[in-house]
Amino acid sequence: MTQVRDVRAYLRSRTHGPASAIDRYVTVFGLAMLAAVAGRPISGVLAALDAPVDPVRMGAGLALLAVAFTGFLAAARAAGPVLMSPADAAWLLLSPLDRRKLLGRSALVIGLVALVAGLLLGVGLLGVLGAPDQLVWRVLAALVLGVSATVGGAALAVLGQSSPAWQIWLSGAMAALLVLAVVAVSGRLRTVPAVAAHAPLAAVTAAVAGAVAVSWLLARRAWASLDRIPARDLVASSARAGYAADATVGLDLSTFTWIAEDNHWRSRTLVSRRRPGVAAPLAPAWADWLRVIRRPGRLAVVAATAPLPAVLVQAGGSPTASAVAVLGGALAVAATAVSGARRDAGNPALARLLGLGLRPALAARAVLPAVLGGVWATAALLMLPVDGTWWLFGPLAAPALAAGALRMARRRPVDHSLPVLETGGGAIPVGPLLWAGTGVDLALLGCLPAFAALTTPDAAPGSYLLAQAVTGVAVLLGYLWRARTSRS
Amino acid sequence: MYDAIIDIRRLTVDLGGNPVLRGMDLRVSPGEIVAVVGQNGSGKSTLLRCVAGLHPGTSGEIRVFGEPRSDDARFWGRVGLLLDEPAWYPALTVREHLELMAAVHSSTRMTVDAALEEFALVERADAVPLNLSTGQRQRLSLAAALLRPSALLLLDEPERGLDAAFRARLADLLDAYAKEGGTVVMATHDPGLTARNRQVSPTGVAA
Structure with a gap:
């Protein structure tokens, strides 16, 4: 009988040449860099x-x-x-x-x-x-x-x-x-x-x-x-x-989202529901609500992660770490509810068929991520060991979180034609960096007052809350206004 | 020993809660070519997947070579399966893909050169499959399926992408395979392939 190793050897002989000195150098250099990067935190733990x-x-x-x-x-x-x-x-x-x-x-x-x-x-x-x-x-x-x-x-x-x-x-x-x-x-x-x-x-x-x-x-x-x-x-x-x-290979991580979603719905048996009587721009957004309603398990997992920032604080996490956990977590939660915008950006045929304006449709699609992100951030803040009105940052950050999630969902694939910057700390590919930052940038901009307040918990939150209310709404409105001419 | 290569009794299959096959019976004798016909969504591909063991039936019994399907090396040594277009090794040429098939099996029905000739791929032997047309890639898939030794061939729409002349040629190649003792079960919409073989419909209604 044919042996697996013979077949593997045949494939290897056709697909790969023998490893060159450069290949070995790159491998050893990569491992050395990894050890250098990971060594410091590990030695910190050991010390x-x-x-x-x-x-x-x-x-x-x-x-x-x-x-x-x-x-x-x-x-x-x-x-x-x-x-x-x-x-x-x-x-x-x-x-x-x-x-x-x-x-x-x-x-x-x-x-x-x-x-x-x-x-x-x-x-x-x-x-x-x-x-x-x-x-x-x-x-x-x-x-x-x-x-x-x-x-x-x-x-x-x-x-x-x-x-x-x-x-x-x-x-x-x-x-x-x-x-x-x-x-x-x-x-x-x-x-x-x-x-x-x-x-x-x-x-x-x-x-x-x-x-x-x-x-x-x-x-x-x-x-x-x-x-x-x-x-x-x-x-x-x-x-x-x-x-x-x-x-x-394509560094297009959004593909994972498509795969996961396609696999999920392909294996489900659904029963058609009557659409509630909502106005035209809200009708396509209803599909996002329906997706969330039809995945109660995921909603439960999302709810169960709300205490994690508080656990992080309990484990000795710094105020910056807890602020990143609250706002980053809320952005991740908001990003779970923007499938419709992602679909429309990736394949606009259905959106064109529906004949809706981009701005009203996007505004309607912003409601769900704002609600989910805002509620999660509020719950996470209520569980943090701080008193007073800090939880108000949750609802006030919601519009900015929705804008960030929508921008993230509608971003273009990674532009690999952008240059790789050679820096003292190593090469930085600009394309993947810009891709990763798209959406996070807008959310950070819109949540800047909340972030500043959470990283300085001794400060009085009053003025920060006011600033957050203004920037949150301004960022969402600005994003919707700009969306007329820009895809992301 | 067995009388029927495939013996299906009362096979029922649900996909996502929808019944696709309902109480289907089918017996296929050695050396027979069976064309599974029917409308889109009638369960033709599902039937082939069930016979290959790639889809579990909801109820009923499927015996292949006189015994329940085994999903082991012995089974796959006797069953050739061509469903969707296979994934290709990016760095391998047309010839190398066929050579790989020959390397995996201890013997082949024909040489790689003969397969390239039979399936009109000689001129494209050094191309990578992704540079071929859809029809040429389908010819390569069929060449691989007919190059390897097997007792049973399961083909899902083998005519996909083929021009009219090669469809007629394919019918001859399958006849030759059956004359050697091989059995073919194929889902097809091609009138030429269905006309010269026994037709069965998963729904019990001929299309």
């Missing part, structure tokens, strides 16, 4: 390990780690996680080749990603719990624990791809992590992290050994399950991988 850690900060930090780990598991499940390129799926998957060997490369990539994520989780764990004594051993234990957790989690996701029963285990693990996050931030089990931080080395070793054993068992089972992953799932995940690769 502060012997300082006593506040138990309240410990709980909040653990909660953030639990949420991050849940995000890792959710991302692994959404990605596949075992996947192959569309060409491999078309030419090699539905063939007599050994499927486990065929998927071995994908499994290796998953392992490497889990290793890196695990090391980061371990560093995070050290930052939260500290290392009051036996520094080297505690650092080692935290890193091994982190890697065991992510490798075990990734293995669980792979097993879930081959069997619905394992999917239930994966969902259970994610739910348990979220419960742990809630309990940790509530402060009910404040003594547990404190005890864990000062646990004797014997107990730490036992915990690490247990984690490694469970992780190893899961990884072995996942490897054995590779040839049981149904071809239909691999074909579907390979198509997603293809779109994702296109989006990454």
